[in-house]
Amino acid sequence: QVQLVESGGGSVQPGGSLRLSCTVSGNIPPSYGCMGWFRQAPGKERAWVANILTTHDSAHYSDSVKGRFTISQDKHKNMMFLQMDSLKPEDTAMYYCAAGRGWCPDAQTYNYWGQGTQVTVSS
Secondary structure, three states: OOEEEEEOOEEEOOOOOEEEEEEEEOOOOOOOOEEEEEEEOOOOOOEEEEEEEOOOOOEEEOOOOOOOEEEEEEOOOOEEEEEEOOOOHHHOEEEEEEEEOOOOOOHHHEEEEOOOEEEEEOO
16 A cells, blocks of 8 residues: 655744655555645645656746755655755645646645645744
8 A cells, every 4th residue: 555654844934944755655556657745724725836757857846936945756765855945934834745647736636645744934
């Protein structure tokens, strides 16, 4: 059975950095080309943050995080990462990693989700 587990969340001041990790156990179907990060703040919809294609490491970012976040993967270790720099209070949310196939920025694309890790950015 496929399981995704996030780690690395925490509390930081504006301008700080965090590195989130997603560890995958089990075998994700080869057709699942999307590995993505989503976030959800209280009272808001779950929003796409970034994704990376499993076939060739092509990375894509939402406009809100472009230039500040970097997504990467280590297939040998079955892990995905999200390096978050220049964090802003608006980045505060529960962050989820996910795996799926289709249009990667769409949450409906993803069949497997982690439990989430909390990121809080405040003074």
